[in-house]
Amino acid sequence: MLKAAGLFLLFSGCFSLGIGKSRGLKKRLELLRELKKLLLLLSGEIRCAKTPLPEAFRKIGRKAEDPFGTFFQKVAEELTGEGRKLPETAFSRQMKLLKESPLTPEDRSFLLDLGKDLGYPDLSVQLETLKLFEENLEELIKKAAADYRGKAKVYRYLGALTGLFLVVFLI
Numbered sequence: 001m002l003k004a005a006g007l008f009l010l011f012s013g014c015f016s017l018g019i020g021k022s023r024g025l026k027k028r029l030e031l032l033r034e035l036k037k038l039l040l041l042l043s044g045e046i047r048c049a050k051t052p053l054p055e056a057f058r059k060i061g062r063k064a065e066d067p068f069g070t071f072f073q074k075v076a077e078e079l080t081g082e083g084r085k086l087p088e089t090a091f092s093r094q095m096k097l098l099k100e101s102p103l104t105p106e107d108r109s110f111l112l113d114l115g116k117d118l119g120y121p122d123l124s125v126q127l128e129t130l131k132l133f134e135e136n137l138e139e140l141i142k143k144a145a146a147d148y149r150g151k152a153k154v155y156r157y158l159g160a161l162t163g164l165f166l167v168v169f170l171i
Contacts, residue, residue, distance in 0.1 A: 007170060011163035018159015022152040028102040029144045031068070035111075036137050038064050038072070043130040046123065053087065053118065053126070054079035071097045075115070091115025110140060 061072030078090035
């Protein structure tokens with residue numbers, strides 16, 4: 001009886017690992033879509049309301065869910081606080097807030113590049129930069145969606161099959 005319970009727990013654990021990896025891919029896709037929405041909001045704030053960059057970050061940080069909400073609010077604090085920093089520096093310092101998210105190093109590098117390129121004081125350059133990053137982000141989203149479609153089932157099945165293999169091996 002105890003052995004059966006142990007085997008069931010082993011199978012459940014392996015299956016759960018596969019489900020967890022699959023959910024991580026889905027969460028990454030959702031976060032990238034959220035980031036696209038936030039970039040559109042940022043672009044609107046800068047274009048229509050002529051909002052300065054720190055205040056625009058603060059506004060979208062209030063509208064966003066974590067981890068991006070906290071990220072953009074902290075960036076805004078660094079841009080307006082004592083010893084004002086460039087967006088590139090503020091983005092890199094706050095990148096630690098995104099370490100636990102399912103974003104890949106490529107995604108975080110994309111965000112760092114955004115901070116670096118938004119440092120120009122000219123409004124038209126900022127808007128063109130945002131437009132370019134929106135297009136690049138769309139490519140990242142397509143890639144993440146393809147990853148999710150291709151790998152989510154594989155992770156679930158692999159988790160289940162690994163658990164089944166271990167159960168059969170231990171019997």
